[in-house]
Amino acid sequence: MVSLFGPSGTGKTSIALQVIRDLGRGVFISTTGESYKSRVKGEWDVLFMDVRGSYELVEAIVEAMSLQPKIIAIDTINRFYSIDRKYRDLLIQLNLLVTFRGKVLLTWDMASNNKVYGHKIMRFYSQSVFRATGKYLIGDGERCKINIDSAGVRGCS
Numbered sequence: 001m002v003s004l005f006g007p008s009g010t011g012k013t014s015i016a017l018q019v020i021r022d023l024g025r026g027v028f029i030s031t032t033g034e035s036y037k038s039r040v041k042g043e044w045d046v047l048f049m050d051v052r053g054s055y056e057l058v059e060a061i062v063e064a065m066s067l068q069p070k071i072i073a074i075d076t077i078n079r080f081y082s083i084d085r086k087y088r089d090l091l092i093q094l095n096l097l098v099t100f101r102g103k104v105l106l107t108w109d110m111a112s113n114n115k116v117y118g119h120k121i122m123r124f125y126s127q128s129v130f131r132a133t134g135k136y137l138i139g140d141g142e143r144c145k146i147n148i149d150s151a152g153v154r155g156c157s
Contacts, residue, residue, distance in 0.1 A: 001097060001125055003077075005108040005116045006132035011148045012107040015132060016073040018153040019105055020046050026071040027064040031057060031079040054080040054089035061096045071103040078108050082117035090118055094125045 004012050013032075020026035021044050029049045047067065049060045057080065064072045074097075081090040097104050106126070108116045116122055123129060130139030137146050137156055146155035 001094075001104040001106065002128045002130070003106045003108055003122050003126040004130045004132055005110060005122070006134075007110055007114075010132040010134040011146065011153065012132050013075050014148045015137070015146075015153050016075050016105050016107055017046075020044065020071055020073055021152065023070045023103065025069050026073060027067060027069045029057065029060045029064060029072065029074045031074070031076055054084070054086065054093070057093055058089075058096065061093060065096070065100050069102060071105060072097070072100060073105040073107075075107045076109045077106040078117045078122070082109050082111070087118075087121070090121060094121065098125065 004015060006012055017028065020028055024045045026045070027047045027049065029051060031051055033050065047064070047069070049064065051057045051060050057074075061072070061074075074093075077093065078090060081087070097106075106122075108118070108122055110116050128140055130137050132146075134148075135145060136143050144156040146153055148154075
């Protein structure tokens, strides 16, 4: 499981979509609405799911796992936790994802104090954690420059 965090507008969603595009046959679960659906519709081998609550997210994770995609990406995994502060719901979602045999990429929201909602949980469940800054992707002792435009994400070869 790989986690990606950073302030709003730093490219977390674009990076997650690019990873799915590169790997193929993926599921993208959005907790922030359908604004990105048009970017993937008909172009990529990706199923887009939009969820509006913790229970719907659990259902979407179960459905996604049953499809056996190469990757499941969730943007953002901690959205509902940041609203209702229910650790239990977040733990249920993450424990489900741990059982998935494919790849998992999670994006995480940050609070105004520059900390990730559920930071300790993110660190516990993730094999790798990266921070998106808008210009750089930082993690695993590395820092690489990225460029995000309408064609996708480039950099970090």
